[in-house]
Amino acid sequence: MSMVTFEGLKKKKDSIAVLGLGYVGLPLAVSLAKHFHVLGVDISQKRVLELEKGFDRTGEVDFSEVSDVDLEFTADVSRLKETRLIIVAVPTPIDEFRSPDLRPVVGASTTAGRNMSKGSVVVYESTVYPGLTEEICVPILERESGMSCGKDFKVGYSPERINPGDKEHRLETIVKVVSGMDEESAELLDAVYGAIIKAGTHRAADIRTAEAAKVIENTQRDLNIALMNELAVIFDRMGIDTMDVLEAAGTKWNFLPFRPGLVGGHCIGVDPYYLTFKAEALGLHPQVILAGRQINDGMGKFIAESTVKRMIKDGAVIKGSRVGVLGFTFKENVPDLRNTRVVDVVAELRDYGVDVIVTDPLADPEEAQEEYGMNLRPMEDLRDLDALILTVSHDAYKSIPLPEIKSWFRCPEKATVIDVKCFFDRKEMEAENIACWRL
Numbered sequence: 053m054s055m056v057t058f059e060g061l062k063k064k065k066d067s068i069a070v071l072g073l074g075y076v077g078l079p080l081a082v083s084l085a086k087h088f089h090v091l092g093v094d095i096s097q098k099r100v101l102e103l104e105k106g107f108d109r110t111g112e113v114d115f116s117e118v119s120d121v122d123l124e125f126t127a128d129v130s131r132l133k134e135t136r137l138i139i140v141a142v143p144t145p146i147d148e149f150r151s152p153d154l155r156p157v158v159g160a161s162t163t164a165g166r167n168m169s170k171g172s173v174v175v176y177e178s179t180v181y182p183g184l185t186e187e188i189c190v191p192i193l194e195r196e197s198g199m200s201c202g203k204d205f206k207v208g209y210s211p212e213r214i215n216p217g218d219k220e221h222r223l224e225t226i227v228k229v230v231s232g233m234d235e236e237s238a239e240l241l242d243a244v245y246g247a248i249i250k251a252g253t254h255r256a257a258d259i260r261t262a263e264a265a266k267v268i269e270n271t272q273r274d275l276n277i278a279l280m281n282e283l284a285v286i287f288d289r290m291g292i293d294t295m296d297v298l299e300a301a302g303t304k305w306n307f308l309p310f311r312p313g314l315v316g317g318h319c320i321g322v323d324p325y326y327l328t329f330k331a332e333a334l335g336l337h338p339q340v341i342l343a344g345r346q347i348n349d350g351m352g353k354f355i356a357e358s359t360v361k362r363m364i365k366d367g368a369v370i371k372g373s374r375v376g377v378l379g380f381t382f383k384e385n386v387p388d389l390r391n392t393r394v395v396d397v398v399a400e401l402r403d404y405g406v407d408v409i410v411t412d413p414l415a416d417p418e419e420a421q422e423e424y425g426m427n428l429r430p431m432e433d434l435r436d437l438d439a440l441i442l443t444v445s446h447d448a449y450k451s452i453p454l455p456e457i458k459s460w461f462r463c464p465e466k467a468t469v470i471d472v473k474c475f476f477d478r479k480e481m482e483a484e485n486i487a488c489w490r491l
Contacts, residue, residue, distance in 0.1 A: 055171045056136035058243040064089045069135035076212040077141035079223050083248040085123035097127045132167035144178045146325050161189045165196025175208040181330035182264040185209050208232040208241045209259045211266030217386035227251045231262035270323040276310040278344035284312035295474050314393040315348040316382035352396020359470045366466045368438045371405035376434040379444025380412035387414045394443045413448045436462045445473040454484045
């Protein structure tokens with residue numbers, strides 16, 4: 053049987069499968085379905101049922117705005133046999149030891165291998181370290197399918213660049229890096245992605261190059277944020293407001309506008325560990341990358357300690373005190389809880405014996421409980437506080453009047469807000485006699 057072709061996909065003689073319908077897979081499936089017949093596959097029956105009803109809990113797709121798409125959802129992985137191009141879009145997290153957790157991508161490769169047809173092309177979008185597709189995934193595909201890569205099927209890699217909650221930088225408006233194991237597979241993927249990406253595609257030299265490009269995109273951001281976080285710690289010790297410094301420095305034309313903060317999410321706080329894992333396997337110790345990770349991973353502890361210090365200055369007894377937390381997702385205006393570092397702040401405060409009340413209007417309470425053992429509380433529970441920490445700058449918080457926030461405190465005249473995101477207007481806070489510490 054011949055290899056799948058773009059012409060066959062375009063004429064819908066062959067189908068495309070998107071395996072994994074999360075933040076990456078679902079928008080991709082919807083966009084592809086405007087041009088091709090697409091089968092959206094997810095092992096979660098609950099997720100499939102929600103999508104069939106037109107509900108996307110990630111908030112990335114508004115089905116009321118989607119029409120005329122040739123898309124079908126299923127939890128039956130055996131239906132992958134009906135397709136010829138399989139796009140793997142599963143998460144690639146890290147484990148408790150900060151090593152790559154390859155179980156999702158290994159599981160997806162196993163599923164694809166058991167159910168793919170001859171002449172198929174399997175392309176991975178998941179973040180991996182350079183070499184993983186060919187060294188880990190291909191042997192699994194061959195073992196499970198009984199077929200030979202290059203002869204019976206081919207592989208490619210096209211890294212996702214989804215930014216959850218970003219309404220400007222969407223799938224179609226971001227240049228797509230594509231790569232294949234040979235010219236034929238590269239041309240196919242270039243044509244398929246080119247059909248949906250308005251910003252165009254970039255053909256990487258090979259799969260390993262595309263894998264490396266993906267993993268350094270977020271490593272670069274991670275290191276820049278680490279510098280800002282280190283500066284924030286230094287300036288705090290010096291009694292200088294970090295944002296005042298950055299605003300002044302930002303008047304120079306080539307000063308990069310990075311800000312300090314908690315670094316979580318599915319990419320920036322994870323991808324560097326995939327690169328350092330591979331580097332250390334080669335006998336190299338990437339000092340700069342790991343130093344940046346150490347700084348960023350320590351910011352939760354720094355924020356918690358800064359909160360406790362402010363409370364002590366206000367005369368609070370730390371053990372048994374109450375601290376409210378506004379925001380639990382990894383970033384503003386999304387329900388995404390993946391790798392949220394707010395948990396570090398909460399854990400550190402609880403070690404001091406503090407009663408921490410965590411709220412978030414967008415986070416799924418069931419997911420928070422299942423993933424982190426976190427009991428999200430309603431806003432009404434923010435009472436008799438000794439301090440309040442704003443960790444995520446959700447737009448929903450803009451509508452809360454400052455006098456109401458002040459009323460949440462046990463002693464309103466000693467109201468202290470730890471503004472991690474520099475969300476509140478400092479002058480307005482001063483006018484309400486609310487003490488404000490900014491990261």
